[in-house]
Amino acid sequence: MEPCPNLPVVTGLSLCLSRHGCRALSTLRKAAGLVDLLPDLQSETMGSACQWDGTLSPNDFNYSVAAFCERWKEVNDSLPQWLWVPFPVAGDSSCNAAGYLTMENVYHQNASEEVSHEESILGDEELSDDATVVQSCSEDDVHVYDYHIVYSFNFRVPVLYFRGYRLDGCPLKLDDIEKDLPAYSLKVLGESKWTFMTQESTMQALKKYSPSEISLHASKKDCWVSIHGKVYDVTTFLEDHPGGEDVILHASAGGDATQAFEDVGHSSTAISMMEGYVIGTVEGHASVDEPSKPVSGPQRLQRKLPPPSYNFSDFLLPLLVLGSAFAAWYYLNFYSVPKA
Ligand code: HEM
Structure with a gap:
């Protein structure tokens, strides 16, 4: 099946993610700079006369992926770019039919403007090493996201997997991730628990x-x-x-x-x-x-620390001080002869 000509493929990808849920996080939209763009595109697509059930064939997926990457570059080429990683196909090195999209090390700084590059954290300063990052802003305030978009043959939709962690590698809690989400995504999150399934929310x-x-x-x-x-x-x-x-x-x-x-x-x-x-x-x-x-x-x-245990040596110094003080007082009062 050829993709519907009226359908902006980038939107198709996004709709599949949000309609069918699986593991999706629309922080992606914010990272892509598509926050404002996508809702418009979605309504445009919804209103289209094309009868589309929201699924994609593997070929559609490959087609969409290429268009998605192109669109991504156009929207903001200063952001990290998506990379297509082909699965190795036995006996046919030229076949790129299967693979996935990856974008890693997308930085997000808490309580201030989002940053998406190591360089962004430091402004125009040159990034020397990790230590510089830590110095520039509190380590806990920097969240790092890795995204992978994979085609699900079962559900016939693209699925976005993400991993959020701190600079020291500790995974983020769902609460932390929610704070990083743009308002639009938070609304979606509130409306449908299936749109965003995370390791933590599937605990039950x-x-x-x-x-x-x-x-x-x-x-x-x-x-x-x-x-x-x-x-x-x-x-x-x-x-x-x-x-x-x-x-x-x-x-x-x-x-x-x-x-x-x-x-x-x-x-x-x-x-x-x-x-x-x-x-x-x-x-x-x-x-x-x-x-x-x-x-x-x-x-x-x-x-x-172990519970305190006391022995004689613990009291020796105070006893010595007390004894010396008493000896001095006794000497001064009873033995010292007043000078003539
Ligand atoms: C999933 C389970 C656990 C994780 C992820 C974990 C992680 C850690 C980490 C990161 C530290 C370094 C100090 C800190 O950051 O607090 C630590 C220290 C330590 N943990 Fe665990 N731990 C786990 C379970 C346990 C359990 C069940 C015990 C049982 C007694 C234990 C005993 C200790 C001890 C004795 C230290 C050394 C404390 C020190 O010398 O500062 N941990 N653990």
């Missing part, structure tokens, strides 16, 4: 695991922990865990790891990182609550 759909099942995964090669009613598969994280793998293995073998996790007083970075390892919830757990407020700096260290 996650599998429930019984405590006995969780306890079967307590080895170095397969390690799950349950914390605050959520189940985390931390097998791949064990080696990288700053507190060492043994503590997690121990906590995993001991059943619910909530108390052990809380006792350490993990930072907000650690808590954000956890989201990347969620695989389900604990069956029968009353509610999935959030980890306690992260602690930082001296407070965190304080929690780690």
